Amino acid sequence: MKRAARYIIFYAALFGLWTLLAELKIWPPYLFPTPWGVGEALYAGFQDHTYGIAIRVSMQRVLIGYSISVVLGMILGLGVASSKFLEETMGGLLVSLQSLPSICWWPLALLWFGLNQNAILFVVIMGSLLSVTLAMEDGRKQMPKIFSQAGRNLGAKGFKLFWYVLLPASLPFIVSGLKQGWAFAWRSLITAEMLYLSLGLGQVLMMGRDLNDMSSVIAVMILIIAIGYVVDGVVFKGMERHLQNKWGLTPAT
């Protein structure tokens, strides 16, 4: 309860400060809207289905892109972790590629795929693939060796060994990497959508700018933050809690 009280106090103060600054009219209202203005923009956006459609389109894209990265990343990571050759060659490349902002793939994606959905997916995949790959590689290495020995001993091999032993055994070690991969995927998507106008939250955000509508710009920003936060808090926190219960790990603080 104390925690809830702190939250309420903090956000009430933030809200109060915002209202105060807006009411003082230091900046013109079309550049610094009131909280009510933003609230109205949110309501209107949902009312005419703009936001609903944008959220659906963006979520669809990020889910497809992220799923592809998870599958590819796990295969790649497992490969790098289990082959000395791949580790020495590709391992270094992967780490260096991580310093490249994912949006730098955008020009390349445009030339390869043209101005369409595939180019966006490509950027999303490139944004999150490396995190997942490195996490899987690390997880596979951190995973106690005895699990794979016991699994092989009990007759698991090939895909069965991967699916029933290696993957679940390394899950606690890769969940934070999966989470990071999700965050990168989401950011890459919004960035790409801002550059390529076709529905999606990124486009709605840019539309606000084009119409000089600061309230709707802030409203969409709030939506983007909220979705990222909810997925993190519900999906990944839930997954972590589930793993903690099974494995008997103490909750990370």
Add this chain to the structure above:
Amino acid sequence: MSTNVQKFPSQFPIPAGPNFDPRFPAHSGSPSGKLGPLSVSRPAPAVSPGIAKVGLSEICLSYRTQSGERLLALDHINLQVHAGEFVCVVGPSGCGKSTLLHLIAGLHPQTSGQILIDGKPVQGPGTDRIMIFQEHALFPWLTVGQNVEFGMKMKGIAKAEREEKTRYYLKLVHLAKFEKSYIHQLSGGMRQRVAIARALATEPDVLLMDEPFAALDAQTRDLLHDELERIWSETGRTIIFVTHNVREAVRLGDRVVLLTFRPGRVKSEFPVELPRPRHLEDPTVARAAREILDELRDEINRSLEAEYNEGVKPHVKTGVEA
């Protein structure tokens, strides 16, 4: 390879009778009544005359250390284990006794020599030989029941049969109530009983036990000795049991095989002909253990010397318990 064979004459008269088998003590009671009917096979050891269940001939294992030198870990190991026999392997830390089990399990290839199961060479892991590790080898992402079921699932056995056998083997180790628990909710002794049930559920001919009770407290270990002996006599499996505890080896084994320190060689073999059930505190067990320990002393000294002089990392376990 000179191998001494010494015998411990039984202190007690062995009751004569046509059906007497010292492995089936009269007072241990019939388990079938308690466990209910089930079509789980309890193989009477399939004895092909002349062919050992597990035959090791001239097993060598060498590997390269980080500094690049070649280290011989196992040196021409010869060992024959008969069907239904309980063989204990003892030796100081670093003698390669655990490694030997990994080779038999097919988890690692030997450098030279041959491992035969029923006369057929081992090629990789097989569910006819199941390993029970010291600890932490149960899958924490599965429940107790799912752990026991695992090997059967890999074999592709139908769900109904798996469930039936899982219940049977959990009952055998007195853990029927814990089928739905997760591993971290169990005590160390319970975990090792789950490991035994998981191993038995694939119905292996050979159980390979790698210091399975070393991490347990004395009372729990005592209980598990009794339980293992009972399960062994009920199921007729062949057991190769590795330990650094000589008294445990005498308590459990039909035969104790002593390995030397680095490289591991078979130093001597001691048939243990004490009547069962035995107890860790029996004077006869203590006396037999004392004799083996005398033989072992040189090896322990060599291992300690190596540890002090070579700066072996401190986490390596030392010595042998009497």
